Amino acid sequence: MNKVYDNKAWLLILPMLALVAFSAIIPLMTVVNYSVQDVFDANTRFFTGTEWFVQMLNDPALQSALLRQFAFSLTVLCIEVPLGIGIALLMPKKGWQASAVLILVTLPLLIPWNVVGSIWQIFTRGDIGLMGWGLRELGYEYNITRSAVDAWGTIIIMDVWHWTPLIALLCYSGLRSIPEAYYQAARIDRASRWAVFRFIQLPKLTNVLVIGVLLRFMHSFMIYAEPFVLTGGGPGSSTTFLSQSLTTMAIGQQDLGPSAAFSLIYFLIILLVSWVFYTAIMNMQKDKEGGA
Amino acid sequence: MSQSKPTTPSEVRQRAAVEDKRRRRKARAVPGRLRPKLLLCLYLLFVLLPIYWLMNMSFQSNTEILGGLTLWPDNFTLEHYTKIFTTETWYMGYVNSITYVAMNMVISILVALPAAYAFSRYHFIGDKHLFFWLLTNLMAPPAVFLLPYFQLYYTVGLFDTHIAVALAHCLFNIPLAIWILEGFMSSVPKEIDETAFIDGYSFPRFFVRIFIPMIRSGIGVTLFFLFMFSWVELLLASTLTSTNAQPIASVMTSTSTASGIDWGTLAAAGVLTIVPGILVVYFVRNHIAKGFALGRT
Numbered sequence: 001m002n003k004v005y006d007n008k009a010w011l012l013i014l015p016m017l018a019l020v021a022f023s024a025i026i027p028l029m030t031v032v033n034y035s036v037q038d039v040f041d042a043n044t045r046f047f048t049g050t051e052w053f054v055q056m057l058n059d060p061a062l063q064s065a066l067l068r069q070f071a072f073s074l075t076v077l078c079i080e081v082p083l084g085i086g087i088a089l090l091m092p093k094k095g096w097q098a099s100a101v102l103i104l105v106t107l108p109l110l111i112p113w114n115v116v117g118s119i120w121q122i123f124t125r126g127d128i129g130l131m132g133w134g135l136r137e138l139g140y141e142y143n144i145t146r147s148a149v150d151a152w153g154t155i156i157i158m159d160v161w162h163w164t165p166l167i168a169l170l171c172y173s174g175l176r177s178i179p180e181a182y183y184q185a186a187r188i189d190r191a192s193r194w195a196v197f198r199f200i201q202l203p204k205l206t207n208v209l210v211i212g213v214l215l216r217f218m219h220s221f222m223i224y225a226e227p228f229v230l231t232g233g234g235p236g237s238s239t240t241f242l243s244q245s246l247t248t249m250a251i252g253q254q255d256l257g258p259s260a261a262f263s264l265i266y267f268l269i270i271l272l273v274s275w276v277f278y279t280a281i282m283n284m285q286k287d288k289e290g291g292a
Numbered sequence: 293m294s295q296s297k298p299t300t301p302s303e304v305r306q307r308a309a310v311e312d313k314r315r316r317r318k319a320r321a322v323p324g325r326l327r328p329k330l331l332l333c334l335y336l337l338f339v340l341l342p343i344y345w346l347m348n349m350s351f352q353s354n355t356e357i358l359g360g361l362t363l364w365p366d367n368f369t370l371e372h373y374t375k376i377f378t379t380e381t382w383y384m385g386y387v388n389s390i391t392y393v394a395m396n397m398v399i400s401i402l403v404a405l406p407a408a409y410a411f412s413r414y415h416f417i418g419d420k421h422l423f424f425w426l427l428t429n430l431m432a433p434p435a436v437f438l439l440p441y442f443q444l445y446y447t448v449g450l451f452d453t454h455i456a457v458a459l460a461h462c463l464f465n466i467p468l469a470i471w472i473l474e475g476f477m478s479s480v481p482k483e484i485d486e487t488a489f490i491d492g493y494s495f496p497r498f499f500v501r502i503f504i505p506m507i508r509s510g511i512g513v514t515l516f517f518l519f520m521f522s523w524v525e526l527l528l529a530s531t532l533t534s535t536n537a538q539p540i541a542s543v544m545t546s547t548s549t550a551s552g553i554d555w556g557t558l559a560a561a562g563v564l565t566i567v568p569g570i571l572v573v574y575f576v577r578n579h580i581a582k583g584f585a586l587g588r589t
Contacts, residue, residue, distance in 0.1 A: 114526050119345075131341075222434065
C-alpha cells in the first residue's frame with residue numbers, strides 16, 4: 001500500500017502514546033534511576049555509576065541463570081516449531097471437525113499461566129498424578145523435587161504442551177491462505193508429498209513462522225509462573241530462570257540497585273533479539289512488495 | 293486421459309492396465325490416510341490428558357484424592373464447586389479478574405483503533421521507530437517492571453484497584469492490538485477511504501460508520517487476543533492488588549496451607565478458569581485462524 005506522508009497522523013497516535021508511555025516510560029526510567037544509585041532510605045542515596053552493572057555481569061548465579069535460560073529457550077523452540085508445523089499439516093481444513101480440533105488445540109493457550117503450573121503439578125505428582133504414578137508403575141524413579149533431569153524434562157514437556165498450539169495455529173492460518181490452484185499444479189506435475197511441502201507450503205509459512213519464533217522466543221525468555229508453581233526453581237537452582245532470579249532479588253531481598261541493573265541487562269538482551277527479528281520481518285515484507 | 297472409446301484390442305488392454313493400477317493405488321491409499329488422523333488424535337490426547345486429570349480431581353473429595361489413584365471419581369462430589377460459589381473471596385476473585393480484563397479490552401481497543409489506522413495509512417516522522425518501540429513493549433518481561441509498577445501505582449493512589457491492573461496490562465496489549473489491527477486495516481483498499489471523503493464524510497463519521505464495520509472480524513479477533521493475554525497474565529495482576537481487586541490467581545494460592553494443599557478446591561478453581569476461555573474461543577472460531585497470523589496471510 002502506498003502511504004501518504006502526513007504528520008497529522010500523530011494526532012491519531014497521541015492517546016495511545018500517552019497510555020503506553022505512562023505504563024512503559026515512567027517505570028523504565030525508575031529502573032534506570034535505581035540502577036545507577038545505591039539507595040539506603042528515602043533521603044540517603046549515592047550515585048554508583050556502572051558498579052551494579054559490573055557486579056551483575058560477574059555474578060556466577062546470574063550467569064548460570066542466563067545460560068539455563070538460553071538452553072531452555074532453544075530447546076523449546078527446536079521441539080515446538082517442527083511439532084507445530086506437523087500438527088498444522090494434520091489439522092482438518094473444513095467441516096465441524098475443523099472447528100472442534102481448532103478449539104481443542106487453542107485450549108492450552110487460554111489457561112492462566114499459574115493454573116498451567118498447577119495442572120502439571122497435579123498431573124506429575126508421584127502419589128496423586130496420572131503421569132507421575134504412571135511412570136513409577138513403568139519402573140522409572142520419577143521425582144521432580146529431587147532429580148534435576150526430571151524437573152527439566154517436565155518443564156519442557158509442560159512448555160511444549162502449553163505453547164505448541166501457538167505455532168500450530170499460526171502455521172494453520174498460513175496453510176489456509178495457499179490457493180487450491182497451487183496444489184492442483186503440483187498434482188499435475190506429480191510432485192511428491194515432500195516436494196509439495198518444501199516448495200509450496202514451507203515458503204508460504206516463512207512469514208508466519210518468523211512471527212511465531214519471535215513470540216515463542218520472547219515468551220520462553222520471560223517464563224515465570226509455570227516453573228515457579230511446578231518446581232519453585234528447584235531442585236537446587238536447576239530450573240531457576242531469569243525472571244525468577246530477578247523477582248527473588250527485587251521483591252524478596254529488596255536489592256533495588258543490583259536488580260534494576262539486572263533488569264536493564266535482561267531487557268537489552270530481549271531488545272537485541274527482537275530487533276533482529278523485526279528487521280527480518282520488515283525485509284521480508286519489502287521483498288514481497290518488490291516481487292509483486 | 294482421453295474420454296474417447298478404445299478401438300483396437302491392444303488399446304483396450306492398455307487402458308485396462310492403467311485403470312487397474314489406479315484402483316490398486318487407491319486401495320493402498322486408505323490406510324495411508326488414516327495415519328494422519330491417528331497422529332492428530334495422539335496429540336489431542338496429549339493436550340487433553342492433563343485437563344482431564346484436573347477435572348477428575350475437582351470432582352473427588354480430598355480423602356479420595358489422597359487415598360489412592362482412581363481414573364474416575366468413585367464418589368462424585370460437587371463440594372469444591374459449592375465452596376467456590378459460596379465463599380466471597382473465591383467468587384470475587386473471578387469477578388475481579390473479569391472486571392479488569394474487560395476494562396483493559398475496552399481501553400486498549402479504543403486507543404489502538406485510531407493508532408493502527410495511522411500506521412496503516414500514513415507515513416510520518418518517526419513512524420518506523422515508534423512501531424519498533426511499541427513492539428519492544430510487547431516483549432518487556434513483566435518481572436522487569438514489577439517493582440517500578442508497584443511504586444508508581446502506589447504513588448498515584450491506584451494500588452489495589454481494577455483500573456491499575458487494566459492500565460498495567462495496556463503495556464503489552466495496546467502494542468499487540470495495534471499490530472493485529474494494522475494487518476487487517478492494510479487489507480482494506482485505500483480507495484474506500486478516498487471515495488468516502490469525496491462523498492463528504494468527515495473523518496470521525498467515516499471511521500465509525502464505514503471503516504469499523506469493514507474490519508469487524510479483525511476487531512473480534514483482536515478482542516480475543518486482548519482477552520487472552522490479559523486473562524493469562526497474573527504476575528502483574530497479583531502484584532498490583534491486595535484485597536479489593538485480588539485476581540483469582542492470588543486467591544488460588546490460599547489453597548496451600550500449613551496442613552497441606554487443598555487439592556480438590558485448587559483443581560475446581562483451575563477448571564473454572566478454563567471455562568471463560570472456551571466460551572470466548574467458541575465465538576471467534578471461524579476467524580481465529582486469520583487472527584493468529586495477525587491479519588498477515
